[in-house]
Amino acid sequence: MKDIKVLGSGCNNCKNTVKLIEQIAAEKGVQIQIEKVEDMQKIVSYNIMATPGVVVDGQVVHAGGVPPRSKVESWF
Amino acid sequence: MTGIAVRIRGWPERHPIPFLIVAPITWLALYFTLIPLSEGLVGLLPIDRASHLGGAIQFFFYDAPKVLMLLTAVVFVMGMINSYFTPERTRALLAGRSEGISNVMAASLGVVTPFCSCSAVPLFIGFVQAGVPLGVTFSFLISAPMVNEVALTLLFGLFGWKVALAYLGLGLSIAIVAGWVIGRLKMESYLEEWVRNIPRTAASFESAGLSLAERLQGGFAAVGEVVGKVWLYVLAGIAIGAAIHGYVPEDFMASVMGRDVWWAVPLAVVIGIPMYTNAAGIIPIVQALLAKGAALGTVLAFMMSVIALSLPEMIILRKVLKLRLIITFIVVVGSGILLVGYVFNAIF
Numbered sequence: 001m002k003d004i005k006v007l008g009s010g011c012n013n014c015k016n017t018v019k020l021i022e023q024i025a026a027e028k029g030v031q032i033q034i035e036k037v038e039d040m041q042k043i044v045s046y047n048i049m050a051t052p053g054v055v056v057d058g059q060v061v062h063a064g065g066v067p068p069r070s071k072v073e074s075w076f
Numbered sequence: 077m078t079g080i081a082v083r084i085r086g087w088p089e090r091h092p093i094p095f096l097i098v099a100p101i102t103w104l105a106l107y108f109t110l111i112p113l114s115e116g117l118v119g120l121l122p123i124d125r126a127s128h129l130g131g132a133i134q135f136f137f138y139d140a141p142k143v144l145m146l147l148t149a150v151v152f153v154m155g156m157i158n159s160y161f162t163p164e165r166t167r168a169l170l171a172g173r174s175e176g177i178s179n180v181m182a183a184s185l186g187v188v189t190p191f192c193s194c195s196a197v198p199l200f201i202g203f204v205q206a207g208v209p210l211g212v213t214f215s216f217l218i219s220a221p222m223v224n225e226v227a228l229t230l231l232f233g234l235f236g237w238k239v240a241l242a243y244l245g246l247g248l249s250i251a252i253v254a255g256w257v258i259g260r261l262k263m264e265s266y267l268e269e270w271v272r273n274i275p276r277t278a279a280s281f282e283s284a285g286l287s288l289a290e291r292l293q294g295g296f297a298a299v300g301e302v303v304g305k306v307w308l309y310v311l312a313g314i315a316i317g318a319a320i321h322g323y324v325p326e327d328f329m330a331s332v333m334g335r336d337v338w339w340a341v342p343l344a345v346v347i348g349i350p351m352y353t354n355a356a357g358i359i360p361i362v363q364a365l366l367a368k369g370a371a372l373g374t375v376l377a378f379m380m381s382v383i384a385l386s387l388p389e390m391i392i393l394r395k396v397l398k399l400r401l402i403i404t405f406i407v408v409v410g411s412g413i414l415l416v417g418y419v420f421n422a423i424f
Contacts, residue, residue, distance in 0.1 A: 008194065009194050009197070009392065011192070011193070013194070014194070040197055040395045041270055044197070044198060044201045047202070048198055048202075049163035049164060049202035049203075050192070050198060050199060051192075051198055053198075064163070064195065065190070066301075
C-alpha cells in the first residue's frame, strides 16, 4: 500500500491535490494511505520551497501548484 | 470520433515549434478583428450606436475580449518562463551574494518566479536555510505577489502602457529599497526560534531539464489556472469601465481621493492594509476610483497596499517572524508605497 503525504497549509490548491490523487488512485485501483500535513514545521522538514508538496513512500515527488494529471499517474 | 479528438488535443505538445509560430500569428489576426467585430455586434442590436448605451456596449464588446486575449497570451508566456525560474534556481542565484545588487536581483526575480501566498513560508525558510540574506529575501517577498504579470497586463490593457510601466517601476523600486532597509536593520534575531535552529542546506541547483513540450504544458496549465480564476473579475472591471465610458461626461470633479488633499495617499495606504484580493479583483475598484477623479498616484498606492500588505500573508508569516519584524515590514513597505504615491501625484 502506498503511503502518501500531501504537504500544505490548507489552501484550495492543497485540497484539490488531495482530491486528484484520491481520484486517480481509485481509477487505477491502487490502495493508498493519504495524509494531509498542515503543520508548518513538519512541512519545512521536507525541504520543499512551495506548497502543495507530495511525498510518496518517503520521497518528495512534487512541490508547487496542483500536479498535472500525467505526473500523478506516473506515481502509481 | 474519439481518435480524431485525441489527435487534436495533444497537437501543440507534439509539435511545439510549429505551434509557437502559428499561435502568435493567429492571435494577432484575431486581435485586429476586435474593433470591426465589436462595432458589427453593436450594429446588430436594436440600439442607437451614438447613445450612451451604444457607446458603453461597444466598449465592453471591444475591451472584454481584448483584455482576456492579452491576459491569456501573457499568462501563457509567463507560464513558460516560470518553468525556467523555479524557487530553487532563484535561491541558487541569490545565495551568498552581498546586498545591494542582490536586492535588485531578488526583486526582479520576484516578477518571473511563480509565487502563491500559501508558499510564502516554505519559500522564506528555503531562502534563509541556504544563506540568502534576510533583506534580499524580503525584496523577493515584496515584489513576487505585487508585481505580477496579471496586474501588469490588466493595467496595460485597461489604462495604457504608461500606467503599467509606472506600476512595474515603482513596485520594483519599493521592493528593492524596502528589502535593503530591512536588511540594514539587522533583524535576524527577530526570526522565530525554530527557524533559526533549522539546519542549513546547500543552495546548489540541478536543472530539471524540461522539454519544450513540457514547458508548453506549463503555459497551458497556467492559463487554465489563472485566467480560470480571474476572468469574472476582469469582466466586472470592464463592465464598470464600459458604464463609465458611456455615461460619465469628460469633465468631472475630483472627489475625496483627488490630488489636492494631502491625506488622500496615507488614507489609501491605510485602507489597503486590512484588505486583500488578488491583482484582478482590485481592478474594478481601480477603474471606479480613477473615474471618480482619484489621482493616479493615490490609486496605485492603494492597489499596491492591498496586494503587498495582505493580512492573510502576514498571518501566515507570523509562524516564522516575530511580531516586531512583521510590524517593521508593514511600516517600511507602507512608507515606501506612501512615498511613491506622493511622488507620482507630484510628477503627473
